Amino acid sequence: MATQTTVVGGRVAKPRAAASLWADAWSRLRKNRLAILGLILVILLLLAGAFGPIIAPYPYQVQDLVAVRANHNQPIGPFVGPHALGTDQLGRDLLSRLLDGARISVTVAFVVQAVILTIGVPVGAIAGWFGGRIDNLLMRITDVIYAFPDLLFIILLSVAFRETAFGQALDGLLLVFVAIGLVSWVTVARLVRGQLLALKETEFVEAARAIGVSDRKIVTRHLLPNGIGPIIVAVTLGIPGAILAESTLAYIGIGVQPPRASWGTLIYEGQKFIRAQPHLTLFPAICIAIALISFTFLGDGLRDALDPKLKGKQ
Amino acid sequence: MTGTDTPTIIEVSPDDARRVQTPADAASQGRKADKLLKVSGLSTHFFTPDGVVQAVDDVSFDLGYGETLGLVGESGCGKSVTALSIARLVPNPPGRIVSGEIVFDGIDILKLDSDEMRHLRGKEIGFIFQDPLTSLNPTLTIGYQIAESIRQHMGLSQKAAADRVTELLSKVGIPRARDRLKDYPHQFSGGMRQRVMIAIALSCDPKLILADEPTTALDVTIQAQILELIQRLSDEFHTAVLLITHDLGIAAGMCDRVNVMYAGRIVETGTVDELFEKPQMPYAWGLLDSLPRLDDVRGDRLRTIEGLPPLLISPPDACRFEPRCRFSRDICRQDEPELTARGETRHQARCWATQPDGWIRS
Numbered sequence: 077m078a079t080q081t082t083v084v085g086g087r088v089a090k091p092r093a094a095a096s097l098w099a100d101a102w103s104r105l106r107k108n109r110l111a112i113l114g115l116i117l118v119i120l121l122l123l124a125g126a127f128g129p130i131i132a133p134y135p136y137q138v139q140d141l142v143a144v145r146a147n148h149n150q151p152i153g154p155f156v157g158p159h160a161l162g163t164d165q166l167g168r169d170l171l172s173r174l175l176d177g178a179r180i181s182v183t184v185a186f187v188v189q190a191v192i193l194t195i196g197v198p199v200g201a202i203a204g205w206f207g208g209r210i211d212n213l214l215m216r217i218t219d220v221i222y223a224f225p226d227l228l229f230i231i232l233l234s235v236a237f238r239e240t241a242f243g244q245a246l247d248g249l250l251l252v253f254v255a256i257g258l259v260s261w262v263t264v265a266r267l268v269r270g271q272l273l274a275l276k277e278t279e280f281v282e283a284a285r286a287i288g289v290s291d292r293k294i295v296t297r298h299l300l301p302n303g304i305g306p307i308i309v310a311v312t313l314g315i316p317g318a319i320l321a322e323s324t325l326a327y328i329g330i331g332v333q334p335p336r337a338s339w340g341t342l343i344y345e346g347q348k349f350i351r352a353q354p355h356l357t358l359f360p361a362i363c364i365a366i367a368l369i370s371f372t373f374l375g376d377g378l379r380d381a382l383d384p385k386l387k388g389k390q
Numbered sequence: 391m392t393g394t395d396t397p398t399i400i401e402v403s404p405d406d407a408r409r410v411q412t413p414a415d416a417a418s419q420g421r422k423a424d425k426l427l428k429v430s431g432l433s434t435h436f437f438t439p440d441g442v443v444q445a446v447d448d449v450s451f452d453l454g455y456g457e458t459l460g461l462v463g464e465s466g467c468g469k470s471v472t473a474l475s476i477a478r479l480v481p482n483p484p485g486r487i488v489s490g491e492i493v494f495d496g497i498d499i500l501k502l503d504s505d506e507m508r509h510l511r512g513k514e515i516g517f518i519f520q521d522p523l524t525s526l527n528p529t530l531t532i533g534y535q536i537a538e539s540i541r542q543h544m545g546l547s548q549k550a551a552a553d554r555v556t557e558l559l560s561k562v563g564i565p566r567a568r569d570r571l572k573d574y575p576h577q578f579s580g581g582m583r584q585r586v587m588i589a590i591a592l593s594c595d596p597k598l599i600l601a602d603e604p605t606t607a608l609d610v611t612i613q614a615q616i617l618e619l620i621q622r623l624s625d626e627f628h629t630a631v632l633l634i635t636h637d638l639g640i641a642a643g644m645c646d647r648v649n650v651m652y653a654g655r656i657v658e659t660g661t662v663d664e665l666f667e668k669p670q671m672p673y674a675w676g677l678l679d680s681l682p683r684l685d686d687v688r689g690d691r692l693r694t695i696e697g698l699p700p701l702l703i704s705p706p707d708a709c710r711f712e713p714r715c716r717f718s719r720d721i722c723r724q725d726e727p728e729l730t731a732r733g734e735t736r737h738q739a740r741c742w743a744t745q746p747d748g749w750i751r752s
Contacts, residue, residue: 208483278524279519279521279524279525280524280525280526280527280528282479282519282525283517283519283525283526283587283590284527284538285479285511286477286479286511286512286516286517286519287511287512287516287517287538287539287542287590287591287593288508288509288510288511288512288513288539288542288543289508289512289538289539289542290508297530297538298527298529298530301527301529301530302527302528302529
């Protein structure tokens with residue numbers, strides 16, 4: 077063996093490093109400029125969410141009453157004085173409030189997706205793997221939930237639980253997370269089911285069975301990693317939806333409790349001054365738009381990068 | 391009947407390998423029965439909307455320790471389903487083993503629960519599939535996939551498992567084995583992947599390997615290498631092989647005994663010599679006749695067996711090959727022949743015409 081190694085090693089150039097699926101996908105993603113732009117913006121958003129309160133010029137709830145009074149009790153405009161993006165009519169710094177809103181949006185983005193994955197992946201996996209009656213039962217349940225008007229369900233849930241401890245937890249955000257998650261997992265469940273239905277017929281599954289691998293391990297080690305590409309894409313593309321849903325809820329007054337404000341709340345509060353002080357509406361709207369676009373760009377790029385049909389093409 | 395096996399066994403010489411082993415080795419191989427595998431009256435049916443497909447119908451055969459048994463026949467004759475039944479991997483639904491007994495190493499495996507069966511698969515019974523390109527998981531490394539079986543059944547440490555995987559990979563002829571553990575299947579060629587499949591099948595020193603057309607997806611030169619590898623390693627590990635193939639040339643080169651299957655039934659069984667020298671069933675003649683020969687005239691068409699195999703939904707009580715048989719008589723349409731002895735050996739065939747009182751003397 078040793079001699080064989082040297083002979084072969086001497087003749088053949090050093091092989092390229094083991095290129096896993098992920099390395100391949102990353103090399104394709106890197107070539108997609110929009111996706112990289114999206115990725116950078118997403119990272120910035122994450123940083124803003126993580127370190128926002130530290131870099132914010134003021135705490136989000138502190139009122140600069142002196143400045144507001146000097147401004148005839150009107151919101152202060154942007155780009156003048158110490159408040160970079162101005163203040164609302166109570167003298168609270170808009171930039172600081174936007175940064176706090178970023179934290180809320182990022183939390184929504186990820187916690188909701190976590191809820192979706194914890195419900196959707198097991199439901200889809202069980203339905204797809206076992207098939208038959210279990211599949212039928214689970215898929216009818218998802219159909220029912222899919223047919224529900226999402227927003228109405230979320231509003232009902234939020235209103236019903238608003239006064240309970242559950243509704244008050246995390247400044248009222250927990251309720252929103254759970255409500256959005258509960259109506260959104262069906263897409264992922266269907267996706268995972270479809271993936272498993274196709275994958276469980278493949279020969280490597282039969283081969284795994286033939287060496288005595290347990291069902292649970294076949295699903296977790298063999299099937300899900302093969303189906304994870306579309307799941308990642310669905311999650312990335314689902315994040316804007318969740319952010320938007322949270323903003324919508326905030327706009328109609330459901331969700332995070334004052335004095336905290338999500339971007340949706342800021343738009344709602346700002347629209348009273350939309351003629352005189354449009355920046356109060358404009359800046360949070362821009363934030364939402366950038367967040368949505370960056371996740372969408374990244375999601376599209378990931379979809380292309382993880383698409384097995386593009387494998388080999390660069 | 392007794393003693394008739396001996397010529398074949400000497401010929402392929404697993405017996406010699408047995409002799410050089412110490413008694414302790416033989417004991418550790420733990421023989422629990424006189425035959426490694428006894429299949430009797432096995433029927434596997436598929437329950438489809440169109441009716442019950444009797445894919446395997448009353449099949450009986452046995453396989454000695456270290457022996458290589460061929461299962462030949464054309465597509466759809468029940469070869470693969472027989473192998474899947476032995477590993478209890480028949481997809482259910484729609485398939486089900488409806489009757490019969492499969493005794494493996496003294497254990498009636500049809501009575502095992504699914505957990506016990508899982509411990510047998512991979513450990514005692516290895517499986518080599520037809521298509522190495524799709525039988526390996528593209529998202530897992532080769533090392534992981536070989537080690538999976540070892541970890542599952544042998545409870546080795548990570549380090550010990552890695553060593554064993556490296557050893558197996560070099561055994562099946564993959565150079566720089568240790569460097570390649572972290573590679574993914576797409577970095578291996580088809581022949582290399584089949585070598586990996588063989589390494590997986592052998593990883594836990596199984597007593598039996600079910601090789602389901604192991605070379606069909608490979609080109610001819612690789613085919614020869616892979617077959618040679620299977621033969622060498624099955625001798626070395628003293629593993630019995632059930633070799634499924636539609637290629638009679640492969641069967642002749644590899645097997646001790648051969649079962650010819652047709653339409654879910656065994657229609658002829660015997661040693662390679664018996665089968666190739668004195669086939670006793672028109673179907674076997676047809677198969678042999680359809681092999682290309684060196685003395686064929688250039689430009690001539692290859693010979694075929696006219697017609698198609700019958701549908702296996704409620705087959706009639708008649709010889710199943712009769713519609714395609716040039717020698718058939720009334721009795722062939724009226725009654726199905728039994729598998730009966732031809733001569734003094736274990737050579738058996740299912741044919742009215744070649745029975746001692748039949749109308750063909752070969």
